Amino acid sequence: MIRVGVVGATGYAGEELVEVLLRHPEAEVTSLSALVEKEVPFSELYPRFGKKISLVCGNLDVDEVSADSDLVFLALPHTVSMKIAPRFLKNGKKVIDLSADYRLPPETYEKWYGTKHCDTGNLSDAVYGLPEINRDTIKAARLVANPGCYPTSVILALLPIAGWLAEAGVEAIVDSKSGATGAGRKAVVSLSFGEVDENLKCYKANEHQHMPEMEHVLARAAGADVRVNFTPHLVPVRRGILSSIYIRHEGLPGEDAIHKMYEDRFKDEPFVRLRPAGQMPQIHDVAGTNFCDIGIKVARGMLVIVSAIDNLLKGASGQAVQNMNIMTGLDERMGLI
Ligand SMILES: NC(=O)c1ccc[n+]([C@@H]2O[C@H](COP(=O)([O-])OP(=O)(O)OC[C@H]3O[C@@H](n4cnc5c(N)ncnc54)[C@H](OP(=O)(O)O)[C@@H]3O)[C@@H](O)[C@H]2O)c1
Known part of the structure; x- marks a missing residue:
């Protein structure tokens, strides 16, 4: 079983990730976090997850999430991910980032997103997560930049x-x-x-x-x-x-x-x-x-x-799980329809 953390779980992409991962036979969602004032059961936030998941969604604590996970999905806004991804990578976790932070060369990023990239070291190692082009490099990646929709x-x-x-x-x-x-x-x-x-x-x-x-x-x-x-x-x-x-x-x-x-x-x-x-x-x-x-x-x-x-699926969370499958040596189609 791959232990998986979802950061940004309260957003549309995060919620969709939880839905897909709950159907996945080889993944266990072990932590849910976002920018929340106090911990709240995920099924209280989203009643459709009642009796499906008992985790609470808490404010992000990188070390706590790292202790519970082998791989984390960052379903965070751009500019937020590049501040958080390096801390998970340092803790030895595989990261799949759904934001735009690791998709472009730094000068292009700065021009189009209006801010300097603050993690250029990891940016140069990131693999663009479109399996139809980069399947072989995704297999060995520690950081995957999931494509935009x-x-x-x-x-x-x-x-x-x-x-x-x-x-x-x-x-x-x-x-x-x-x-x-x-x-x-x-x-x-x-x-x-x-x-x-x-x-x-x-x-x-x-x-x-x-x-x-x-x-x-x-x-x-x-x-x-x-x-x-x-x-x-x-x-x-x-x-x-x-x-x-x-x-x-x-x-x-x-x-x-x-x-x-x-x-x-x-x-x-x-x-x-x-x-x-x-x-x-x-x-x-x-x-x-x-x-x-x-x-x-x-x-x-x-x-x-x-x-x-x-x-929300091939354009975000489905593709992210496809990338997780490739990174962990599973059948690429596992858990996906
Ligand atoms: N929606 C799509 O179709 C789609 C497709 C492809 C890629 N993406 C990308 O995926 C990412 C998430 O998109 P989304 O549509 O799910 O956005 P969203 O609905 O606005 O959700 C953003 C999530 O990030 C959390 N968050 C924001 N700032 C944070 C911080 N500083 N620390 C911890 N958590 C924080 C939010 O928590 P709170 O709710 O508590 O503020 C929420 O859970 C974005 O980068 C987006 O561009 C989205």
Whole structure:
């Protein structure tokens, strides 16, 4: 049994981690912590965990959590994780961080997150936790930077053609739509029911902090720069991300050839499902699962790629457990649906 601590357990990603880990046959949740005023039984905070888990959720004490765990998940806001991860690593614990703190080179992080990185030593050892690219390095990692939700949906959708995009110098235009849980549980007026329900709005057009993560990871996969223009939207659903990507180029391969590139790239991937040519994925098919569904279509000289994930699972906690499985030598699919 792997003893697991969840830090940031009261947030959306933390709560989802607990849900997934309770179903996991080889993991035991041994500690739950967050920024709380006083200890409280987790099932009192979240009654759906009644009779499922008897742990209390307390304020984070790194040494106490370390004593009870082999591996910790940090489901914390960015800038908080990089202050806490080094203390767990020093205590010999494996760490999977769900924030953005260990995903980018320090200068890119500073530019997009507006603050200096305070743990550059561990940052250089961190492995970007997208199994479809880094499975072998994740196996030996002590610190995994779990990918962002939008980047997971976009990087997987572009991975089979990243080399072609780089070579042809073609930009990908990305239009993503996310459910409201993507922004976390904290109270913000723009995310309240009255603002989100029956509404659809665009935000941070081509200046969202996840854009450099997409470009950085795709460039590493392609071996040369890949340019992504990314505009996110908030839609009135709880969970799910649908990313629609548009690529126009005179030298575009035909639909069959592109479909074959995707088939070849993903045929052995347990959590990526390619739709038959011309058919598009939808959030309903992936919500509550760790799958990323992808569809492609070429028409009127344009390639359209659409991907769908559950932001809280393949976009966060499901992928984090997939990484835990890889780091601990378990079947990658264990505990995941
Ligand atoms: N939501 C998603 O779909 C998603 C997807 C991918 C990645 N992520 C990333 O995952 C992380 C968590 O996201 P979330 O959506 O779960 O956010 P959230 O709902 O706002 O939860 C944040 C958690 O961190 C705790 N926390 C905040 N400051 C802390 C501190 N100084 N010490 C200890 N605990 C602290 C909070 O405790 P209190 O509630 O007690 O303040 C809460 O448990 C973020 O970095 C986010 O970007 C989220």
